[in-house]
Amino acid sequence: MILVAAFVLSCFCCNAQDEKLPVLWSELTGPDFAKAVEKSGGVCIIPMGVLEKHGPHLPLATDCIVADYIAKMAAEMEYAIVFPTFYVGQINEAKHQPGTVAYSTELCLKMLEETCAEVARNGCKKIILFSQHGGNNALVNLFCQSQLNSERDYIVYETLFGSKPEVKAQIEKMLKTDGGEHAGEEETSEVMAARPDLVKLERAATQSGEALNRLPLQKMRPSIFWYANYPNHFAGEPSAANTELGEYVILEDAKFLAEKINRVKRDSVGLQLQNEFFEKAKHPKDTEQ
Numbered sequence: 001m002i003l004v005a006a007f008v009l010s011c012f013c014c015n016a017q018d019e020k021l022p023v024l025w026s027e028l029t030g031p032d033f034a035k036a037v038e039k040s041g042g043v044c045i046i047p048m049g050v051l052e053k054h055g056p057h058l059p060l061a062t063d064c065i066v067a068d069y070i071a072k073m074a075a076e077m078e079y080a081i082v083f084p085t086f087y088v089g090q091i092n093e094a095k096h097q098p099g100t101v102a103y104s105t106e107l108c109l110k111m112l113e114e115t116c117a118e119v120a121r122n123g124c125k126k127i128i129l130f131s132q133h134g135g136n137n138a139l140v141n142l143f144c145q146s147q148l149n150s151e152r153d154y155i156v157y158e159t160l161f162g163s164k165p166e167v168k169a170q171i172e173k174m175l176k177t178d179g180g181e182h183a184g185e186e187e188t189s190e191v192m193a194a195r196p197d198l199v200k201l202e203r204a205a206t207q208s209g210e211a212l213n214r215l216p217l218q219k220m221r222p223s224i225f226w227y228a229n230y231p232n233h234f235a236g237e238p239s240a241a242n243t244e245l246g247e248y249v250i251l252e253d254a255k256f257l258a259e260k261i262n263r264v265k266r267d268s269v270g271l272q273l274q275n276e277f278f279e280k281a282k283h284p285k286d287t288e289q
């Protein structure tokens with residue numbers, strides 16, 4: 001009887017593995033969601049961006065659009081559930097520009113905390129934060145460190161944007177400029193690949209994306225640093241942006257993320273160690289010295 005039950009269970013697993021399921025959380029039905037959790041090994045990606053000006057030529061949701069696009073492509077390579085784009089992020093430095101939505105740091109952390117808790121309550125115990133917004137780096141980092149604040153039955157992995165070294169080298173070969181930090185040649189190319197209908201490249205030259213270097217400080221960054229350098233919230237020179245470059249960056253970054261999903265799926269140690277840590281943290285004087 002036990003053998004039969006085991007056989008039925010394993011067949012169910014196989015079926016769930018083979019079944020073609022949408023990767024987007026928002027597109028799954030309730031019954032399919034349960035199968036998707038099993039098929040994904042409980043891995044959910046939260047693509048993160050923000051709403052902020054991207055020069056005079058790219059949409060406000062640029063980081064969200066690119067994060068979403070890469071996450072979806074990666075999850076189709078290595079199955080995972082993709083949560084709706086998380087647009088709550090750190091973007092105080094663009095509050096002087098139209099269309100920016102800058103929530104308080106407290107709310108950003110709280111939203112992340114409750115979102116991860118809800119994702120986990122639904123069965124995804126391995127959560128990957130995939131941020132495409134540079135201004136989120138410190139926030140995501142702090143959030144991940146804060147995971148040890150209190151006991152939980154899930155684990156959060158951070159993965160910030162960035163390509164593999166060999167891909168970076170190839171991108172540098174393809175670029176006509178240094179790529180730009182914000183709405184420059186590289187990022188504009190990515191939007192051209194993901195959502196060409198939203199790129200107004202002909203408007204790019206109406207504002208400058210050059211660094212003004214108005215602060216006489218070296219390697220010191222007061223919070224006004226970004227505004228001091230780039231008051232137009234635009235850093236780079238995108239006129240040479242092209243779809244070929246964008247498609248290359250997106251495909252390689254999706255492959256890189258798919259590898260990370262695979263590693264997270266195979267990680268059987270992280271959550272176990274986290275549980276052990278929480279248990280020991282309840283009575284530190286018993287920890288062997």
Ligand SMILES: [Zn+2]
Binds near residue numbers: 062063133183
């Ligand atoms: Zn951006």
